[in-house]
Amino acid sequence: MGQVVFDGVTKCFGDVVAVDHLDLTVADGELLVLLGPSGCGKTTALRTVAGLEEIDEGSLTIDDRVVNDVEAKDRDVAMVFQSYALYPHLTVAKNIEFPLRQRGADRAERTRQVHDVAETLGLTPYLGRKPGQLSGGQRQRVALARAIVRSPAAFLMDEPLSNLDAALRVQTRADIVSLQERLGTTTLYVTHDQVEAMTMGDRIAVMDGGLLQQVAPPQALYAEPANTFVARFLGSPGMNLIPGVAAEDAVTVAGGTVPLRDALLPLAPVGRSLIAGVRPEGLRLDAAGSLEASVVIVEQLGAEAHIIATLDDGTRVVVRQEASRPSPGLAETVRIAADPAAVHLFVGDGSGRGERLG
Amino acid sequence: MTRRRVREALLGYALILPALAIFGLFVFYPFARNFKLALYQAPPFPNLPSRYVGLHQVGQVLTSSNFVQSLVTTLLFVVLVVPAGLLIGLFLAVAAQRQLRGLAIYRIIFSSTVVTSVAVSALVFYSLMNPVVGLLPWLGINPHPSALQNSTWALPSVALMAVWQFVGLSFIIMSAGLQSVPEEVLEAARVDGASNWTVFWRITVPLLSPTLFFGVVVATIYAFQTFGQIDILIGYQNAAYEHVNVLIYNVYTTLVYGGNPGRAAVMSIVLFLITLVLTLLQLRFLERRVQYGR
Numbered sequence: 001m002g003q004v005v006f007d008g009v010t011k012c013f014g015d016v017v018a019v020d021h022l023d024l025t026v027a028d029g030e031l032l033v034l035l036g037p038s039g040c041g042k043t044t045a046l047r048t049v050a051g052l053e054e055i056d057e058g059s060l061t062i063d064d065r066v067v068n069d070v071e072a073k074d075r076d077v078a079m080v081f082q083s084y085a086l087y088p089h090l091t092v093a094k095n096i097e098f099p100l101r102q103r104g105a106d107r108a109e110r111t112r113q114v115h116d117v118a119e120t121l122g123l124t125p126y127l128g129r130k131p132g133q134l135s136g137g138q139r140q141r142v143a144l145a146r147a148i149v150r151s152p153a154a155f156l157m158d159e160p161l162s163n164l165d166a167a168l169r170v171q172t173r174a175d176i177v178s179l180q181e182r183l184g185t186t187t188l189y190v191t192h193d194q195v196e197a198m199t200m201g202d203r204i205a206v207m208d209g210g211l212l213q214q215v216a217p218p219q220a221l222y223a224e225p226a227n228t229f230v231a232r233f234l235g236s237p238g239m240n241l242i243p244g245v246a247a248e249d250a251v252t253v254a255g256g257t258v259p260l261r262d263a264l265l266p267l268a269p270v271g272r273s274l275i276a277g278v279r280p281e282g283l284r285l286d287a288a289g290s291l292e293a294s295v296v297i298v299e300q301l302g303a304e305a306h307i308i309a310t311l312d313d314g315t316r317v318v319v320r321q322e323a324s325r326p327s328p329g330l331a332e333t334v335r336i337a338a339d340p341a342a343v344h345l346f347v348g349d350g351s352g353r354g355e356r357l358g
Numbered sequence: 359m360t361r362r363r364v365r366e367a368l369l370g371y372a373l374i375l376p377a378l379a380i381f382g383l384f385v386f387y388p389f390a391r392n393f394k395l396a397l398y399q400a401p402p403f404p405n406l407p408s409r410y411v412g413l414h415q416v417g418q419v420l421t422s423s424n425f426v427q428s429l430v431t432t433l434l435f436v437v438l439v440v441p442a443g444l445l446i447g448l449f450l451a452v453a454a455q456r457q458l459r460g461l462a463i464y465r466i467i468f469s470s471t472v473v474t475s476v477a478v479s480a481l482v483f484y485s486l487m488n489p490v491v492g493l494l495p496w497l498g499i500n501p502h503p504s505a506l507q508n509s510t511w512a513l514p515s516v517a518l519m520a521v522w523q524f525v526g527l528s529f530i531i532m533s534a535g536l537q538s539v540p541e542e543v544l545e546a547a548r549v550d551g552a553s554n555w556t557v558f559w560r561i562t563v564p565l566l567s568p569t570l571f572f573g574v575v576v577a578t579i580y581a582f583q584t585f586g587q588i589d590i591l592i593g594y595q596n597a598a599y600e601h602v603n604v605l606i607y608n609v610y611t612t613l614v615y616g617g618n619p620g621r622a623a624v625m626s627i628v629l630f631l632i633t634l635v636l637t638l639l640q641l642r643f644l645e646r647r648v649q650y651g652r
Contacts, residue, residue, distance in 0.1 A: 050549050072548040085546035089564040102551035146550070156549075 002063025002153040002186055003028045004049055010057035011044050018044040020210040021058065026154070031180050031187040032215075033201035035194060037233070041210040042190045046156050049188060051075045063153045073102070078147035079156040082163065084139045086131040092142050093118070093127040099150045117149045120179075137168045144176070148183060155180070155187040161196065173199060194234055198222070206230050228346050228354040231277050237306060239277045240317045243348065246272040251345075254313035256291035261340040267357045268345060275346040275354045280306065280320035282342025285328065289337030293317060298327045309334060395623035404617065411620075419624040424608070428625070431513065432582065432604040438517035439524065439581040444573045446521065447528025452558075454529075455536055465533070471526030476586035483519045484591055503598075506591055512598035516591055520584045524577060531576065535569025536562070568644060575640040579633055582606065605629050 004026040011019040019041040026032045034042040047053040051072030059066050067075055087095050093114055100110045118124045121141045131139055147155055161169045177200050180187050191197055197204045198218045206213040214226035225231035232238035244253035246268035251258045258276040293309035305327055307319040328334050346354030398408040399415050419425050450468045486493040489504035505511040539562055547557045585606050592602045594611055613622035
């Protein structure tokens with residue numbers, strides 16, 4: 001057991017800064033998800049913990065021990081790779097046993113632990129097979145078994161579900177969460193899939209361009225994104241971001257206004273350039289709405305529908321509504337109302353990014 | 359068959375005809391002729407007709423001391439060349455695996471012996487082993503008679519050059535094999551607590567086994583067919599000639615100096631069979647390994 005602490009960790013590949021002064025603490029027993037798009041540095045961050053990448057700056061602590069100069073084999077962490085990285089020439093039993101052997105556990109002890117773990121993960125019938133004879137889901141469980149058999153200080157998981165089909169992924173997601181809760185082992189879990197992050201993480205750390213954007217529990221992250229990147233990255237579809245200028249009690253945008261609740265008014269002095277953010281469920285089609293938009297696409301998803309429309313200046317907005325409600329036709333001009341309680345304000349930095357206000 | 363398929367088939371045969379003609383003339387015909395030669399005994403005096411003796415000659419050759427000694431020399435040569443050639447190639451390949459700046463030049467150097475002609479490198483080695491101006495005496499190794507005339511040192515000297523010449527191919531084979539070992543599997547082993555040594559012996563080498571086996575077969579065939587090095591470094595006139603008279607060289611000397619095509623044919627068939635068995639073993643082994651997958 002142990003906590004993992006990134007303190008100003010920086011990793012460069014040539015001129016590319018993959019991880020930029022990362023400060024992050026994974027608490028003892030916590031499941032923390034590193035979430036971000038491809039190339040955001042999340043996997044590199046994970047690999048620095050494993051000892052597979054040396055860090056250029058800062059310090060990394062596992063279980064109160066600074067491990068900057070500790071080799072991968074001596075770090076007492078277990079990793080589950082995206083490709084599972086099983087040893088193809090060894091049987092399932094030997095694969096699971098491998099880390100125990102390296103530690104010098106005696107034969108009886110090894111056999112007992114391998115069988116215990118195999119039992120837990122339902123791998124007992126496959127112990128004598130080679131990885132090549134297993135299905136994707138079975139291989140994934142062997143990789144998990146190989147990790148948990150060691151009772152390491154921390155688990156590192158690098159997109160372990162991305163090679164599974166959709167149904168199995170949902171199932172395995174739940175299995176990993178309950179396994180992690182039962183074992184209480186600190187876990188750092190990398191994914192680009194926000195649903196995985198939302199459903200699995202005690203907390204989620206969102207990264208982009210090597211920089212940590214925000215760390216928070218899933219619901220808080222969704223409800224109060226720290227900036228426009230997080231606002232847009234989380235949620236499917238992401239938050240609507242509508243640039244405008246503050247007026248009396250609203251933000252004036254192309255095609256109308258977005259109303260502000262009282263608490264936000266002090267942050268929006270008249271004339272200030274702002275970005276109004278509203279989740280698709282915070283918008284509704286309403287003849288009395290304060291926004292006018294032209295419908296581009298209507299996506300029917302079964303339980304709900306996404307109505308995608310553009311404002312006068314081309315800004316796209318998405319409205320989520322129950323599928324049973326009538327949908328507008330294409331190119332139809334509709335009026336949209338925003339729930340003031342659902343409106344967030346961001347102030348832009350000129351680069352298309354914006355920090356949250358309030 | 360439709361007309362179109364007939365036309366395609368005719369075109370196909372027409373296209374392989376030139377290659378087939380060349381192969382037929384220089385490979386298939388001599389190959390078949392060789393079997394016939396083995397059944398005829400050379401006449402006691404030149405210009406007399408050779409005599410059909412059937413398999414009698416085969417038995418005669420296989421039990422002759424000349425053949426047995428030649429076979430033993432060949433096996434000794436294989437033992438000297440194959441392990442050394444493969445291990446040095448593997449060692450260099452592992453060393454050159456690292457992503458270091460400037461390593462490309464070493465990769466080129468290591469693989470350069472592949473494109474070095476046997477004649478040229480044999481002359482270089484001939485100079486290196488010269489008892490007066492060579493590298494060996496400079497290193498304090500100066501047997502008498504000199505290495506290339508010495509019944510003990512002649513074979514190891516040729517083997518040394520054969521190893522040197524084979525290292526390039528060995529390096530390329532091993533490098534290719536190492537690239538096929540998935541990086542993540544090695545990383546997994548490191549995270550699982552394995553030392554570099556353990557990773558190499560318990561993960562890399564087993565995953566490399568198809569390559570190693572391929573290397574063994576290629577190296578063995580190479581060793582069985584080493585001819586130029588022996589002919590240039592030692593030659594028929596040399597006092598140490600009998601100690602380097604490996605099978606393939608024996609085929610040549612029996613034919614050219616002994617004037618006995620029948621005996622030479624029998625020995626070349628033995629050589630062919632050894633190579634055939636090795637190749638079949640290799641194919642069987644590869645078939646078994648293909649199912650590996652990740």
